Amino acid sequence: MKKLSVAQKKSLAEFFTNSAVAWLTVGIIAPLFTEKTLPNFISSLVWGILLTSTFMLVSLQITRGVRS
Numbered sequence: 001m002k003k004l005s006v007a008q009k010k011s012l013a014e015f016f017t018n019s020a021v022a023w024l025t026v027g028i029i030a031p032l033f034t035e036k037t038l039p040n041f042i043s044s045l046v047w048g049i050l051l052t053s054t055f056m057l058v059s060l061q062i063t064r065g066v067r068s
Helices: 006-032 038-063
Strands: none
Touching: 006 038
């Protein structure tokens, strides 16, 4: 597998960070403003937290060791 350049790592990390923000919005913030049943609300929160955390961790792993 080819090593990624610093610019490629930053772009990839930005993609995963934006994905984390999207999941934060969809899974955590949006259910607060929509009418959902309690199980759907809890499910949205759990998936939102899980996927937001996952994407942020991936982003942090990609940028580990990269200097700005």
